[in-house]
Amino acid sequence: MHWYDELELARPAVSVDLLRAAMPGAPDVEEWADELSEALAWAKIRDKAEVAMFLAQVGHESSDLTRLEENMNYTAKRLTEVWPRRYPTLEAAAPYARNPKALANHTYGGRMGNTMPGDGWRFRGRGPIQLTGRENYARCAKATGLKLITHPDLLATMPRYGAMAAAWYWLDRVTPGADIITVTKQVNGGRHGLDDRKRRYERILAHHR
Incomplete structure (x- = not known):
């Protein structure tokens, strides 16, 4: 490995500018950029196209990291x-x-x-890509070391927990290199919000160029 390859790997996968391009309405962008970068490094997700796909899906699912807990208040x-x-x-x-x-x-x-x-x-849905159910919380906790069984609420209140859980979900459920329709189905279960996910993905890739 050349020194410039090491430099590329040392750079954060998610800079503040990239996060703002991906999710214009995101709060606490510096903290989230740091935590998402750490989580992607843990998951060994470095390819720019895959990072873009991850951010596009997270951005849509969480409404720019503003909706981190499942709404259960229905008529x-x-x-x-x-x-x-x-x-x-x-x-x-x-x-x-x-x-x-x-x-x-x-x-x-x-x-x-x-x-x-x-x-x-x-164990209702929480996190940027919502985890739901004791089994998923337990599996994520085992893989990441997060204290999700005793403190499940931290998925919705601490960026570190949310970012790591999203990265774990990605490794567990998403096919590397899959097209956006396939990934959307793996994340969402259907095609909900596909146009917005595509726009985000293209915007992030354009920012990378």
């Missing part, structure tokens, strides 16, 4: 639209409308490793 009508199989009628949804804790426990309880009372709420 009954909205519940029938979001989870039509689980809440097929307004009557079925009514007990959980505008009741986030009850909704999380009912929706997530008994699955995704949620075996204890209250686990659905305790």
Whole structure:
């Protein structure tokens, strides 16, 4: 390895300017740039195209790092639209409308490793790429050393936790070098927000040039 290759690897994967280009509305950009760089270094994600894909997906999923906790506050009508199989009628949804804790426990309880009372709420979606369920929290904690089982709320309040969890999720779920449609499905489960993800990706790549 030449000295200039080492210099390239030593540079932060996410500079403050790059983060601002990727996520114009991001708060605390210096801290987030540092933590995302550390997380990507831990995950050995250095390729510029993959970094761009990661940032594009994180930016959309978290609304520029401003939405780091799952919204569980729905009207009954909205519940029938979001989870039509689980809440097929307004009557079925009514007990959980505008009741986030009850909704999380009912929706997530008994699955995704949620075996204890209250686990659905305790391990609801958090982080830039939201982790959901005790099993995912535990797997991420084991891989990263983060104290997610005892302090799950830190995923939504500490950039270090959020950045590391997002990098872990990427390693665990995303196919390296895949196209943006495939990656979006792996991150989101569908094509939601695909146009915005594409715009972000192209903007980040342009910033790299």
